[in-house]
Amino acid sequence: MKVGAIDIGTNSMRLLIADYIDGKITNREKFVNTTRIGQGVDENGYIKEDAIKRNIDALKEFELTCKEQKCEYIYCMGTSALRDSKNGNYFVDLAKEKTGIDVEIVSGNEESNLGFKGVLEGLEDKKDILVIDIGGGSTEFIIGDREGIKFAKSENVGALRMTEKFLREDPICEIEFEDMSEFILDEIRDTLNYIKERKIEKLVGIGGTITSLAAVNQELEVYSMEKIHNSSISHEDIKTILQNLKKMTLSDKKTLKGLQPKRADIITAGVKILNIIMENLEIENIIVSEYDNLEGLICQKSQKMS
Numbered sequence: 001m002k003v004g005a006i007d008i009g010t011n012s013m014r015l016l017i018a019d020y021i022d023g024k025i026t027n028r029e030k031f032v033n034t035t036r037i038g039q040g041v042d043e044n045g046y047i048k049e050d051a052i053k054r055n056i057d058a059l060k061e062f063e064l065t066c067k068e069q070k071c072e073y074i075y076c077m078g079t080s081a082l083r084d085s086k087n088g089n090y091f092v093d094l095a096k097e098k099t100g101i102d103v104e105i106v107s108g109n110e111e112s113n114l115g116f117k118g119v120l121e122g123l124e125d126k127k128d129i130l131v132i133d134i135g136g137g138s139t140e141f142i143i144g145d146r147e148g149i150k151f152a153k154s155e156n157v158g159a160l161r162m163t164e165k166f167l168r169e170d171p172i173c174e175i176e177f178e179d180m181s182e183f184i185l186d187e188i189r190d191t192l193n194y195i196k197e198r199k200i201e202k203l204v205g206i207g208g209t210i211t212s213l214a215a216v217n218q219e220l221e222v223y224s225m226e227k228i229h230n231s232s233i234s235h236e237d238i239k240t241i242l243q244n245l246k247k248m249t250l251s252d253k254k255t256l257k258g259l260q261p262k263r264a265d266i267i268t269a270g271v272k273i274l275n276i277i278m279e280n281l282e283i284e285n286i287i288v289s290e291y292d293n294l295e296g297l298i299c300q301k302s303q304k305m306s
Contacts (some may be wrong), residue, residue: 002071003302006294007076009040009137010138011034011158011266013032013035013062015062017029021115025265029087032208034263037081038080038158039051046087047081059076060098078092080136080154081137083107083108108152112153113296114300115131115293116142116149117299118206118292119131119204120297121291122289122290126146127202128201128202128208129144129204130142133205134158134209134270136160139188141191157188157273158270160269163265163269167269181276199257204286205288206233211290212258214233215257219257221257225290230289234285235279236284241271254264
């Protein structure tokens with residue numbers, strides 16, 4: 001059975017097309033469009049008209065791709081920006097009218113569950129792990145193993161949200177950067193303290209910030225799911241990349257090997273969130289997973305169908 005899964009995230013819209021046969025996901029193909037539905041949502045609580053248009057247009061393109069590839073089902077979820085905005089339901093209704101696709105706005109906990117379910121699909125060692133997903137609007141923390149999730153928390157710190165709130169100068173102003181860093185730590189301190197008590201040894205990262213960081217670390221000319229999946233990044237390498245990003249202008253970041261130009265303006269905030277997490281948990285390496293909430297969505301929905 002060929003299935004399409006769409007994630008309308010704060011920063012980007014992503015599509016996964018895959019075969020789901022006998023409980024396994026194979027022949028995965030992913031597409032990304034930087035649509036920024038969450039741009040400006042924190043200012044007045046509403047998704048802007050131009051962001052709505054951008055995302056409806058992108059959803060139409062993804063629907064067409066699914067039809068061309070003969071997907072039997074298309075599943076679609078909306079995350080942080082859609083659940084935080086006052087007009088999220090308006091977007092859901094418009095998406096149904098224009099594309100025929102049902103967009104399900106998922107809670108932070110549901111998003112965590114889907115992310116963890118997806119990670120398990122791509123991992124061989126399924127003992128106690130901490131999964132983090134640094135998105136555009138929020139960061140999800142999930143602890144669990146093959147038996148399921150033991151702890152999940154969604155925090156409203158994300159790469160786009162923190163950039164809009166704090167980082168206004170180019171190159172980045174040190175005072176603004178420090179203000180952002182303090183805010184992030186204050187927001188997630190209780191969650192980090194709780195996780196620290198659990199003495200987690202294995203950290204797995206999903207989402208655009210972490211996969212982009214892995215591509216930068218490997219200096220990839222062309223993005224490769226195979227090279228990214230199950231790769232490892234040391235905390236030392238992350239600190240070095242972060243220091244370099246802070247000094248670079250936006251135009252310099254746009255030419256950085258491994259980094260999509262459309263992510264260049266928010267990557268520094270995303271990497272800082274990761275740095276704070278690893279520093280406070282005293283974890284020296286992060287494993288990068290290319291299996292995430294899209295794989296989780298396909299598994300969840302397809303299992304219900306069977």
